[in-house]
Amino acid sequence: MNLKRIAVVTLCTLLCAGASAKGKGADNTLTTKEQKQGWKLLWDGKSKNGWKSIKGGPVPATGWTVENGTLTIADNNNKTSVGDIVTDRKYKNFELSVDFLYTDGANSGIKYFITEDKSGKISNVACEYQVLDNLLHPDAKLGHDGNRQLGALYDIFPAEIKTPAKAGEWNTARIVVNGNRVTHYLNGKKILEYERGSQQWKEGVARSKFSKRDGFGMAEEGYILLQDHGKKVxxxxxxIKEL
Structure with a gap:
């Protein structure tokens, strides 16, 4: 291949790469297509705006940090000393997309239908898209049939994942809620679908740690929560796109 040909190929490669990156969009931004579809950012990539502590007040000054375009919970040696954070407002029917990266042995979660408890305080008990290192965290071996592993509806229904996610790599969780029908996705592939209130749901809740919580997971709307479980995530x- 002559020098002229090399130059043309190199230029094409650079232009194609630039077009691809432009089409995908930069982190923590919405493409024109996403905006037209009704997507909204739940986090701006720069501040802690739009979120609050589950304990009341703003997101803690320490523990949860904004670094290199990520919202990160620090490693606290599996001690939940900082606390979970939730969105400023509640959501009903929606499609939620979240990129996550967990470290070795990490445990976290993306919860939805979070509501206030009987005392008026925001509860941390609700439906949870489990974020877990299946290889190193002991919770992966507990529960029933893998219902505490990555992508599961925590302690109720397991996820069907053919290609395991790895610690230190970015993955995308997607949760679609349309009435009582809920679907979990991982990296674009459907891994779980269930219907709240169905017989299968009732049986799953009955054998879970939530069996004694009246009306568990049946709220019509709720906050979205990111969990602090003591390891860096x-x-x-x-x-989010409201439906």
Missing amino acids: SFKNIK
Whole structure:
């Protein structure tokens, strides 16, 4: 291949790469197509705006940090000393997309239908898209048939994942809620679908740790929560489309 040909190929490669990156969009932004479809950012990639502490007040100054375009919970040696954070407002029917990266042995989660408890405080008990290192965290071996592993509806229904996610790599969780029908996705593939209130749901809740909680997971709307479970986990590209 002559020098002229090499130059043309190199230029094409650079232009194609640039076009691809432009089409995908930068982190923590919405493409024109996403905006037209009704997507909204739940996190701006720069501040802690739009979120609050489950304990009341703003997101803690320490523990949860904004670093390199990620919203990251620090490693606290599996001690939940900082606390979970939730969105400023509640959501009903929606499609939620969140990129996450977990470290070795990490445990976290993306919860939805979070509501206030009987005392008026925001509860941390609700439906949970489990974020877990299946290889190193002991919770992966507990529960029933893998219902505490990555992508599962925590302690109720397991996810069907053919290609395991790895610690230190970015993955995309997607949760679609349309009435009582809920679907979990991982990296674009459907891994779980269930219907709240169905017989299967009732049986799953009955054998879970939530069996004594009246009306568990049946709220019509709720906050979205990112969990602090004592190990470092990062989130970015947090966006939602209300249905």
